[in-house]
Amino acid sequence: MASTNYKPRVAIVYASATGNTKAAAEILQHICRQTQVPVSIFAINDFPLAELSRYDVVVIGTYTWGSGEIPKELRGLFTAFEELGHKKLVTAVFGTGDSCYAEFCGAVDRFRDMLFVHTELAATLKVELMPQDLDYPRFEKLAASIEASWQKVMLTATN
Numbered sequence: 001m002a003s004t005n006y007k008p009r010v011a012i013v014y015a016s017a018t019g020n021t022k023a024a025a026e027i028l029q030h031i032c033r034q035t036q037v038p039v040s041i042f043a044i045n046d047f048p049l050a051e052l053s054r055y056d057v058v059v060i061g062t063y064t065w066g067s068g069e070i071p072k073e074l075r076g077l078f079t080a081f082e083e084l085g086h087k088k089l090v091t092a093v094f095g096t097g098d099s100c101y102a103e104f105c106g107a108v109d110r111f112r113d114m115l116f117v118h119t120e121l122a123a124t125l126k127v128e129l130m131p132q133d134l135d136y137p138r139f140e141k142l143a144a145s146i147e148a149s150w151q152k153v154m155l156t157a158t159n
């Protein structure tokens, strides 16, 4: 995300009940920071939904609850994306889950389907429980996909 003069405003917004998704969010924040792009990270309860439209890139981190469901604290954010309907907003969604459940990381799938319709969805990533060292390159790929989508949106805007 460093090759244009304009620095995108990037937010990582996550929900985490037991810490796995928080750890994943912090890995992504660390990787993004290496590209010199300022990244703000918010636990969902600290993120002002009214500010969603002020960001160029929003990355969601979610665990999965119930039977493949979005945690209730993220439902407001889900609706806010639907209502915003901003196709130039670059998004991505990652999640941690437990593959013992029938719908592994079902919340990621639910966000993916909605974000694909309402935003410029860059990529998704599913992680088994607490992220491990071998997941790190997968987060690097996620960051690279986000950057590529951002460059695409910038290019479209200037042509």
Ligand SMILES: Cc1cc2nc3c(=O)[nH]c(=O)nc-3n(C[C@H](O)[C@H](O)[C@H](O)COP(=O)(O)O)c2cc1C
Pocket: 015, 016, 017, 018, 019, 020, 021, 022, 063, 064, 065, 066, 067, 068, 069, 096, 097, 098, 099, 101, 102, 103, 104, 105, 106, 128, 129, 130
């Ligand atoms: C009651 C309950 C239901 C769950 N349902 C699912 C599920 O449907 N699919 C899944 O992949 N993981 C499911 N999980 C596992 C969590 O999503 C997983 O442990 C996740 O890493 C927790 O993230 P956190 O540490 O950020 O809270 C469930 C966990 C609990 C306790």
